Amino acid sequence: MSDPARPDILVAAPLPAFTMDVLEARFTVHKLWQGVAPADLARVRGMAASTLAGPVGEALFAQIPGLEIVANFGVGYDNIDMAAAVARHLVVTNTAGVLDEEVADLTVGLLLATVRRIPAAERYVRDGLWPGGGFALSPSLRGRRVGIVGLGGIGKAVARRLAGFAVDIAWYGRSEQPDVAWPRYPSVEALAAACDVLIVIVPGGAATRHLIDARVLAALGPDGVLINVARGSVVDEAALIEALQARTILAAGLDVFEHEPHVPQALLACDNAVVLPHIGSASLVTRQAMGRMMADNLTAWFTTGRALTPVPETRY
The missing domain is CATH 3.40.50.720 (NAD(P)-binding Rossmann-like Domain)
Structure with missing residues (x-):
């Protein structure tokens, strides 16, 4: 009963x-x-x-x-x-x-790890290479313009954190937000063309599948950095691998994948990708x-x- x-x-x-x-x-x-x-x-x-x-x-x-x-x-x-x-x-x-604050913390950490090549630098020390010379100079977050795709609760929390890094911020979302001071672009492609960091934090599902495709990556350009903490389905993974291999973008930091927990070997082989096992909220x-x-x-x-x-x- x-x-x-x-x-x-x-x-x-x-x-x-x-x-x-x-x-x-x-x-x-x-x-x-x-x-x-x-x-x-x-x-x-x-x-x-x-x-x-x-x-x-x-x-x-x-x-x-x-x-x-x-x-x-x-x-x-x-x-x-x-x-x-x-x-x-x-x-x-x-x-x-x-989970907004936790995911935002992880997002900023992943961005810094990707731009400053922190995982590669840590491996450099562990592999005993430091005595042979210093680690190669990395790119910088200084002077970059950050575009956020999806300015919901998590996106806003990311933007608040990045404001402390004195970087320019812009965004794209389906709806206007009159109370938001950061400039909004009319499309993801337009945002990518105006920025050199693109942070993706939109819901998954059919409506956003492959929102970040080859055209968006091309617009982001050879100094561009992609950070995906949304869903793996939002990024065309094959197009991303091709862009990383061809260096048509600078780097990617990824917490999510199209077929996780399985990550393509071609992506793992990219030395300009930082990969995490979907840990955005995992504290x-x-x-x-x-x-x-x-x-x-x-x-x-x-x-x-x-x-x-x-x-x-x-x-x-």
Whole structure:
């Protein structure tokens, strides 16, 4: 018998242990990867999904007739079939806000590592090469113009940090933001042509697939640096590899990849690329906060009928 004080939820894939502890303290938890009987699925009212664990869509929704809400562990939610969710009048939430500062910190760190060639310099010391001579002079962040593709919460947090580096900032986004003082360009290609650093921080999904393509990379130019902390799908990876190999751009710093965790060997072979294993929000304190927000969204829905951070497509 289901306990009304502990609504039944389905966890679609394993989550960090500290997040599972929070969910299990508040809800009756069913774990999809362990197998769930149809009678248990019939009692489920909420789902915990994750950008770290793969897609969630109609095939699963159809098995849960009483599903009301899908709470996602992550600010991006391209892992959720939103067309199917909207058709079923499901509330979908994300963890907007709680990871902005952490991802912005990582973005600036990745930019500095890429421009100043910090990983290569560290390997130079470890490989015992320093006694034979100093490390080669690197490019600089000085005098650069930084373009930010996507000026949401994370993009603004990145811009605030970069303002302290005395670099010029511009941006591109689909919508005007009258309260933003930095200049907005009419297209990604126009922004790339005006800047020599391009930081990508837009949602994934069909609408942004290969937004950064060969034309944008050509516009960025031979002194240009690409930083992608968004989704791997946003960048045409084959075009990027070609640009790095041909030195038609200077360098790239990448935290995300088209088919992660698999990274093309051709990309790994590029000495002008810095690659990270999708760690933008991956600190203990931030992942704990994300787990609490996901659980808080479920709790708020079941107790008040209102979620805390519904995604824009959600309709109550």
